[in-house]
Amino acid sequence: MRYSCLMSVDREHVLRAAAELLARKATASMDEIAKSAGISRATLHRHFAGRDALVQALGVLGIQLVEERLAAARIDEGDPVDAVRRLVTEALPVSGFLAFLYGENQLYESEAMDEGWERIDEHVGALFRRGQEQGLFRLDLTPAWLTEALYALIAASAWSAQEGRIASKDAGHMVSELLLGGMIRSVEK
Amino acid sequence: MRYSCLMSVDREHVLRAAAELLARKATASMDEIAKSAGISRATLHRHFAGRDALVQALGVLGIQLVEERLAAARIDEGDPVDAVRRLVTEALPVSGFLAFLYGENQLYESEAMDEGWERIDEHVGALFRRGQEQGLFRLDLTPAWLTEALYALIAASAWSAQEGRIASKDAGHMVSELLLGGMIRSVEK
DNA sequence: ATCGTATGAGACATCTCTGTCTCACATGCG
């Protein structure tokens, strides 16, 4: 059977482990990456021609996952505030990838990655612009900055959860509430 | 004269350049670091025994700079909201260091750096706790998370400014306003 | 002018990582 379903090495699992490791240790060696995924260096190298190919695959899968979540969040529909909350909720499961992409995107520059990232930025930025046009979001914070801040806070929540500084279940609330309402106690709440 | 004042290589200047480079390219070689500081690899190596020593010095100076800014901001005094604004304003000039330390602190782990970082975390966290106790800050966002978010946003602003996505002069406003008030347009403003 | 100091350029051995290979073992299928 050509398309055997045994495939004991799950490509996506390997890439997830690699993303989480590289997000906090960009200088990790192929051996460390392999061990973090629970496979040998030889097997890692059978699936990815080299480090560049691995990072490339990481970028492609990361962008694909983020775009899937972006589509699932349907941020073009409904109340922008709710859309932001949906976006954060959907993005959290791939926060490890987001942290990696956010921290290392300028390292290995590739045309395909740049294009995909640009598309994501544009999509997210449009949500913030829509909220501003509806008079819901502040005008002094640019969509580009809000986009950047969203990534940064999601990545920070992933790190904090990984280090135990915040509870994983609270991550979504922490990110979306801070982003939306800030830290000042609101009177009318 | 033993303590000659020529000293054409400014140690702090070298470390600043190294921090900015390593913040966006953690895999930079010693040669690249030297060139980014405008000196030769030999001279770089005369001042820092090796890469580990360089990173160590980077950590020590970074913590020192941040603590200086922290002291200058006098965040224990006055209105917590103003204190946060002062803290952001003071921290921005060393945001390059902060971005580096924030992104790579778990890499080269050292007892001295951990201790200094712990002290800073505690100091900043105390400000947020004070704001909560005065009823000014939300209670559902923990001081630890607010501290983390502060670092993440300052680092994000440094990156964004470096890439031209936001104007440098707006960075302080972008960070402190988002952190304090969030992105939702406030009615009473 | 002369000396001392700091630097840049480059040579050099060494080390680590990388990429490729071979071999042995385990698992699933006929």
Place this chain on the structure above:
DNA sequence: CGCATGTGAGACAGAGATGTCTCATACGAT
């Protein structure tokens, strides 16, 4: 059972980075 496939362990050479060295030069101080 015999076979094929996928894996782990380890060896191996090559590439790149590192750390150390020497030598020539530029600059300020005396």
